[in-house]
Amino acid sequence: MLKKVGLVLVVMVFAAGILAYNNQIPLMLAALKYRSATEYPIGPERELVWNAGPEVAELPSSERSPNIVLIVADDLGYNDISTFGGGVGGSLQTPHIDQLAAQGAVFSQSYSGASTCAPSRAMMMTGRYPTRTGFAFTPMPGGMGSMVQRIGESLDRSLPPAYYDAELDASKPPYEQQGLPPEEVTIAEVLGDQGYATFHVGKWHLGRQNGMAPHEQGFDQSLLMASGLYLPEDDPDVVNAKLDFDPIDQFLWARMVYAASFNSGDEDRFRPSGYLTDYWTDESIKIIEANKNRPFFLYLAHWGPHTPLQATREDYEAVGDIQPHRARVYAGMVRAVDRSVGRVMAALEANGIADNTIVVFTSDNGGAGYIGLPEVNKPFRGWKITQFEGGLRVPMLVKWPAKIPAGTVSEVPVAHIDVMPTLAGAAGAALPEGVAIDGRNVIPLASSDEAAAAWDRDTLFWESGHYRVVRHKDWKLQVAARPDKQWLFNLAEDPTEQVNLAESRPEKLAELMALLDAHRANARPPLYPAAIEAAVAIDKTLAEPFEDGDEYIYSPN
Incomplete structure (x- = not known):
């Protein structure tokens, strides 16, 4: 040895x-x-044993607290699902996600908590803004910041250079210890106290050690994504698409392996039993079957369709001749996520618990520009990492036949901070005492016109270092220090953010700036400060040439 x-x-x-x-x-x-x-050694495939409820239910499903299933996609663009007229640029249908939308409620103005994944997921778990939790940026694996900067410098992209602070990066805890503090109260803890069996399957990205792993943050059991390959790169059943124009993609292909862990954070790794999206769905169905006779909470946190781009050969063939190659692989990945949603809903039906199960489907943020597919967030501007609508607008679909009429559409702006209080409200659970919760229960918006009329929250916030955003009623202001610029839009008249009114409406600019300053006034400093700032083009993907006059934003992480 x-x-x-x-x-x-x-x-x-x-x-x-x-x-x-x-x-x-x-x-x-x-x-x-x-x-x-x-x-890290990776052991062989293993059979997982999930906690199980009673063989015979004490009460019928309709008389119990509702089961709760939260399904989160990763980097799914607004235009990637056919509910919103898209489907990977119109080339792919997503029938199972569409069915979920048709049978429940669509929140037509729904937002992610942030334009990158980890802060959004923290907000879903806690219902709190990063200004309260301090969890403000997405933790990066060791070496990622410096490597992404160096690869970026080696590419002829014409974008302004990235800034990387190696000393600051070295001062932060290891990646596994950059997470949501254990003292934060998660929705899993709230539901566990209410008598729910709680299960996590898939991505977490909120810490893996020091009390931060899913099984230490309220989940009874956790099947964790220990790395990031969907299948081994050379597996005969996988089709890969590598992006030579993207530094992040090059890092991921070098850094990621094919591994899972069970109730151990990132240790005791073993080989998954199939393509990640399907494997996690298989295990989620086992959880549903084993717990059909008691209330349970299942958090199915998909990695798809995040890079590295890997589709099963079957999905790649099924989506047809979509060009370019990366778009076809990406479409296959979206198809797998859609299939997962359909299989979960079918399992709920087969086990007789669909009517009293609340199913929520969303994505952690908008589609990424670095995959080089220009229509993923159409009709909105911007990408993941920016805070234009393309980076923040995500699906929020909620199905609960016992409470929500099919075909409901709510136009009230909602966001990921609302997930935690919504699920707690559905379960009849009290919110934690002495903890400021920023979100609200949105179920009444989907079940009562009177509740929608009485809704009195006018303002939502997003913050990423120097880059701050507020939506107040129909007005949205983005403020950045790099470049020093403000973007002010009237979303009622200009939902795709084409006409910047910052100079022509100084009184509205001042009103929204005051809201931003008040939001930051008592903010908790970031637990893990940003070590890199990279320039992101707002209107072009990373595969397109950047030219003088193109708008960009420096996004810290």
Whole structure:
């Protein structure tokens, strides 16, 4: 064993010397790939044993507290589902997500908590803004910031350069310890106290150690995404699409492996039993079947369709000849997420609990511009990482046959901070005492016209370092320091943010600036400050040439 460790160290030191001398990106990525393959052992596939409820229900499903299923996609664009007229640019139908929307409520002005994944997920779990929790940025695996900067510098993209603070990055805790503080109260803890069995399957991204892992934050059991490949890169059943124009993609292919863990944070890794989206769905169905006779909460947090782009060969063939190749692979990934939604709903029906189960479907943020597909957020401007509507607008679909009429559409703006109080309200659970909850229960909006008329929240906030946003009634203001600019839009007249009114409406600009300043006045500082700021084009994907005059924003993380 000592000889093996010594050999690894020699290879890594030798590689580091070569890198320092030549500064060659391919060698750097090769060394990173070697490290990923050797630092954690991955065991064989294993059969998971899920907690089970009684064999015979004490009460009929209709007389029990509702079961709750929260399904979250990752980086799913607004235009990726056919409910909103899209379906990967109109080339793909998403019938199961469409069915969920038709049978329940569609919140037509629904927003993510942030334009990147981890803060959004923290807001879904807590119902609190990052200004309260301090969880403001998405934690990056070790080496990602410096590697993304170096790869970006090696590409001819014409975008302004990224800024990376190596000293600040080194001062932060390890990636596994950058998470949601254990003292924060999650929806899993609230529902557990209400007698629910609680289960997490998939992505977490809110910490893996020091009391931050899912099974330490209120979930009875957790099947965790321990890395990020959907299948091994050379698996005969996978079709890959690598993005040579994207530094993040190059890092992910080098850093990610194919692994899961169960109730252990990021340790005790083992090989999943199939393509991640389908594997997690298989295990979610087992949870449903084992717990059909008692109230349960299932948080199914998909990785799809986030990069690295990997589709099953079956899905790739099924979506047809979509071009370019990366779009076809991406469409196959969306198809897999849609299939998952259909299989979960079918399992609820088969087990006789569909009528009294609340199913929520959303995405953690808008579609990413770095995948090079220009229509993923159509008709909205911007991408993930920006806070234009394309980065923030996400589906929010809620089905609960016992309470919500089919075909309901609510135009009241809602956001991910509303998920936690909504699920607590559905369960009849009290919100935690002494904890300021920023979100609200949105179920009444979907079940009562009177409730919608009486809704009195006018303002939503987003904040990412120097880049701050407020929506107040129909007005939206974005304020940035890099570049020093304000964007003011009247969303009622200009929902796709084309006409900047910051100069022509100074009184409205001042009104919304005051709201932003008040929101920040007593903010908790970020627990893990941003170590990198990268320029993101607002109206072009990363695959398109950036030209003088194109608008951009520096986004910190």
